[in-house]
Amino acid sequence: xxxxxxxxxxxVAGPMIGLVVPLLLLTVGKPFGISSSFRHxxxxxxxGSRLHYLNQHDWRRETWNLLFVGGIAIGAALGAQFHSAxxxxxxxxxxxxxxxxxxxxxxxxxxxxxxxxxxxxxxxHSIMGISSLNWPSLVATLSFFAGGLLVIHVVPGLWxxxxxx
Amino acid sequence: xKALSALPIGVFFGIVLVKSEVASWFRIxxxxxxxxAHMYLVMSAAVVVGLISVQIIRRLGIVSLxxxxxxxxxxxxxxxxxxxxxxxxxxxxTGACPGPVxxxxxxxxxxxxxxxxxxxxxxxxxxxxxxxxxx
Numbered sequence: 392x393x394x395x396x397x398x399x400x401x402x403v404a405g406p407m408i409g410l411v412v413p414l415l416l417l418t419v420g421k422p423f424g425i426s427s428s429f430r431h432x433x434x435x436x437x438x439g440s441r442l443h444y445l446n447q448h449d450w451r452r453e454t455w456n457l458l459f460v461g462g463i464a465i466g467a468a469l470g471a472q473f474h475s476a477x478x479x480x481x482x483x484x485x486x487x488x489x490x491x492x493x494x495x496x497x498x499x500x501x502x503x504x505x506x507x508x509x510x511x512x513x514x515x516h517s518i519m520g521i522s523s524l525n526w527p528s529l530v531a532t533l534s535f536f537a538g539g540l541l542v543i544h545v546v547p548g549l550w551x552x553x554x555x556x
Numbered sequence: 557x558k559a560l561s562a563l564p565i566g567v568f569f570g571i572v573l574v575k576s577e578v579a580s581w582f583r584i585x586x587x588x589x590x591x592x593a594h595m596y597l598v599m600s601a602a603v604v605v606g607l608i609s610v611q612i613i614r615r616l617g618i619v620s621l622x623x624x625x626x627x628x629x630x631x632x633x634x635x636x637x638x639x640x641x642x643x644x645x646x647x648x649x650t651g652a653c654p655g656p657v658x659x660x661x662x663x664x665x666x667x668x669x670x671x672x673x674x675x676x677x678x679x680x681x682x683x684x685x686x687x688x689x690x691x
Contacts, residue, residue, distance in 0.1 A: 398575060398576065398577050399572070399575045399576045401576070401593075401594055401597035401598045401601060402597070402601060403576075404572055404575065404576030404578065404598050404601075405576075405597060405598040405599070405600065405601025405602045405604075405605070406601050406602070406604075406605045407568075407572045407576075408569070408572055408573075408576075408578070408598065408601075408602040408605075409601060409602035409603065409604065409605025409606040409609070410605055410609075411565060411568070411569050412605070412606040412609055412610060413606075413609035413610070413613060414565045414568075415562065415565060416609075416610070416613055416620060416625050417613070417618070417620050417621065418558070418561040418562070418565065418620060418621050418622070419558055419559055419561060419562050419620065419621075419622050420558075420619070420620030420621070420622040420623060420624065420625040420626060421562075421625075421626060422626070422627060422628060423606075425653075425654040425655045425658075426654040426679075428654070429654065429675055429676055429678075429679035430679055430683070432676060432679070433676065433679050433680050433683060436676075437680075440683070442683045442684055442686075443683075443686070443687065444682070444683035444686045445683050454559045455558075455559035455562040456562070458559055458560065458562045458563040458566065459562040459563070459565060459566040459569075460566060460655075460658045461563065461566060461658075462562065462563045462564065462565065462566020462567040462568075462569070462570060463566045463567075463569055463570035463573065463655060463658040463659055463662065464570060464658045464659065464661055464662030465563075465566070465567050465570060465662060466566060466567035466568060466569060466570020466571040466572075466573070466574070466659075466662070467570040467571070467573060467574045467579065467658070467659035467660070467661075467662035467663040468570075468662045468663060468664065469567065469570070469571055470570065470571040470572075470573075470574030470575050470663070471574050471662075471663035471664060472663075472664075479574055479580075479663060480580070480582075481574075481579050481580045481581060481651075481656075481659075481660045481663060481665050481668070482581050482651065482660065482665050482667050482668065483581055483582065486581070486667055487667065491667055491670070492667065492670040493670075494649060495649075495650055495667055495668070495670035495671040495674060496670045496671070496673055496674040496677075497649070497674065498645075498646045498648075498649030498650035498671065498674060499646065499650055499657070499670065499671040499672065499673065499674020499675040499676075499677070499678060500646070500674040500675070500677055500678040500681065501642050501643065501645050501646030501649065501674075501678060502643055502646035502647060502650060502652070502653065502654065502657070502671075502674065502675050502678060503646075503674060503675035503676060503677060503678020503679040503680075503681070503682070504639070504642060504643075504646075504678035504679070504681050504682045505639045505640065505641070505642030505643025505644070505645070505646055505678070506639070506643045506653075506654060506675075506678075506679075507639070507678070507679050507682035507683070508635040508638065508639025508642065508643075508682055508689065509635050509636055509638075509639030509640040509642075509643055510630050510631070510633070510635060510636070510639075511630055512643060512653050512654045512655075513599075513647075513653040513654075513655070514653075514654070514655055515630070516630065516640075517599060517603070518599070518602050518603055518606050519606065519610075520630055521603050521606075521607070522603060522606030522607040522609070522610040522611075523610055523614075523627065523629065524607075524611075525629050525630060526632070527630055527631060527632035527633075527636050528630060530632060530636050530637065530640070531630075531636045531637075531640040532640075533640075534636065534637045534638075534639075534640025534641045534643075534644065535640050535641070535643055535644040535647060536588075536644060537640075537641050537644060538640065538641035538642060538643065538644020538645040538646075538647070538648070539584075539588045539644035539645065539647050539648040540588055540644075540648075541641070541644070541645065542644075542645045542648045542649065543585075543588040543589060543648050544588075544589075
């Protein structure tokens, strides 16, 4: 039980994440990807939108993706509540109150805008794209790290990033 | 409803994201600060399994339970680099890429709702600016 309750090592977790790729391909016949779900959610929430990116897009054909991300939330609830010895802490204490809300919202804004502009995130580009030997996905992955390393190492002390752990 | 099988796969993925702490801000910080190899090893192992399975499925022409598999090759555009870097900045700030955003919300992190609202708004911002952005 100790193995189940403690954090899983990379050699267990990594292959399990990789396994999501063939599971989705062989059942729903779709490539692994998550950031596109936010496009589907926007289309679903704003049916009368005049924006081409949303109204030229039929989220009903991508129901599988919405079920998939809904499943992630359910799985996370199960993992956090029933399979962990200690409470799972996913965000630090300094992201609390109004300042935390503003930082997380602004950071999230960059995640949403950036992943849609890049046409993929860590799942669609870094895992699915590279697994398909699609070279733009490798460029995208290097760009993700360029942005992250820039904000952590080159502009430290930036209010939105907060204090070092 | 072949799409329904995506739900249990998502549940499996959500459990792994929490149990491997890939959905943790602390792990993302440690990754960008080169303090531990955990995230790099998780991602590398995931890519190895993904690569082997995609190549086998594709080369043998295996079809899915829902029929022929739709592969999409993502194109290289300005967005690949500019959008990619913008996402990276947001990833470092929030400690979450899109999958972990759903995992954090699901695990009961109330503050993650702010991240979720941000990502949704960011996707809308892209939809609005898309005709004016270089691609």
